[in-house]
Amino acid sequence: MGWIDKEENVDLSRLCTIKIGGKAKSVYLPETVDDIKNLISESREREKPFVPLGTGSNIVFSDGVLDYIFVSTKKLKKYRLEEKDGYIYIHAQAGVSFKTIVSLVKKYNLEGFEYLSGIPATIGGAVVMNAGAFGSQISDIIRQVEWIDGEGRLHQLKREEIDFGYRKSPFQGGGFVYSAVIRLKKSRKDIPQIIKSHLEERNKKQPLDKPTSGSTFKNPPEKPAGYLLEKAGLKGYRIGNVAFSEKHANFMVNLGGGRFKELKELIELAERRVGELYQIKLEKEIKVVE
Ligand SMILES: Cc1cc2nc3c(=O)[nH]c(=O)nc-3n(C[C@H](O)[C@H](O)[C@H](O)COP(=O)(O)OP(=O)(O)OC[C@H]3O[C@@H](n4cnc5c(N)ncnc54)[C@H](O)[C@@H]3O)c2cc1C
Known part of the structure; x- marks a missing residue:
């Protein structure tokens, strides 16, 4: 090598x-x-x-x-903007953060990304997870993805060739998302103001004052995972120094010095309780590397 x-x-x-x-x-x-x-x-x-x-x-x-x-992806942070056919295209390498995209979106008053602002993602991680919020997801604005497959072959895929689903993409099976192109448009709306109100909304609902890994489970078709966890008595439930947040039952938080063993026990407890109470099998959204 x-x-x-x-x-x-x-x-x-x-x-x-x-x-x-x-x-x-x-x-x-x-x-x-x-x-x-x-x-x-x-x-x-x-x-x-x-x-x-x-x-x-x-x-x-x-x-x-x-x-x-x-x-x-710390050294993959290059991006460029292109104006074509009335749209603005952002070509971004995997490590470009959503924060960077949000600053571009605000600067040029671009429409299409406002619902994704506040997600603490990189472009690569967001494409892999098909990150989304308030009914939109990154797959709505993706035009192209460069992906290196598990055998080291580079593919340039158009949006139509990619089978995205809810928090799902073909890239979860392995390989590396190298870059993506997103398409936005100049807006007449006050985009910075819309973003500001989304961020306030997030702040109200999510435990942003503590270390957290975002949504632990995907929402099953029947009910939101947070609702099921709350009904199962797990909102605020703590094992050692890891807990399901008081603010949002589907967000795990580290209360200080939390251990993986505690986190894993908490996940297993939630899967068991929700399974027993509702006969619903929760599917993890977070990726566990062990
Ligand atoms: C406070 C908070 C709020 C959140 N809110 C939301 C929300 O509203 N909506 C939402 O969808 N998610 C949300 N999340 C979850 C998370 O931000 C998203 O899933 C995000 O897309 C993950 O991006 P990341 O860059 O952090 O990826 P990581 O967490 O670093 O990685 C996620 C997975 O993708 C893989 N991966 C990362 N980069 C690449 C790459 N370049 N190529 C191939 N594989 C890669 C990793 O190996 C891992 O399996 C939230 C998380 C937190 C902590």
Whole structure:
């Protein structure tokens, strides 16, 4: 493998928003498609899991030392804007944050992204998760995705070729989302004001004052996961230093010094209780790396 910048012995709690986890033996910081292809073949040859990392806002790590191929997108933050056919296209590498997109959207008063503002994602993580809020999701504005598959082949996929679903994309099966193109348009509405009210709405509903990993479970078709957890008596329920938030039952929070073991027990308890009470099998939204 050629030279790729890497950090060693990294605290995994620094790589996820719930701030729980042991150590990563190495975290690679690729800068090019070839770097990523090399890391994919490294993971295949050495039979080690290949784990891309965005903001870590929907991922949790176990304790102990994980000797995996962790791939940070910190050095993949380039973007450019293109104006064509009355639209503004943002071409962004995987590591570009939603914060950056929101600042562009506000600066040029662009429409189409306002409902996604406040999600603490990177472009890569959001495409993989098909992140969304208030009835919109990133797949509504995606035009193209560059994806390197699990065998190291680069694909340029048009929106029509990608089978997105609710918090679901074909990219969850492996490989690496390298970049995406989103399409927005200049608006006559006051976009910064709309964003401001969305952020206030989020602040009211989500425990943004504590380390959290966002929604733990997907909403089953029957009822929202938060409602089911609350009915099952789990809103505010705590095991050690990890709890389902008092503010939003589907958000786990780290109350300080939380451990993976506590988090895992909490998830298992929720699955069991909701299963027994409602015969509903909760499906995890968060990605557990252990
Ligand atoms: C406070 C808070 C609020 C949230 N609100 C929302 C919300 O309103 N709506 C919503 O949908 N989600 C929400 N989330 C969850 C989370 O922000 C989204 O799922 C987001 O898309 C994850 O992006 P990320 O960059 O943090 O990805 P990560 O959490 O780092 O990774 C998520 C998964 O994607 C993989 N991945 C990351 N980057 C790549 C890449 N480039 N290529 C391939 N795989 C990759 C990871 O390996 C992992 O499996 C919230 C989370 C928090 C903490």
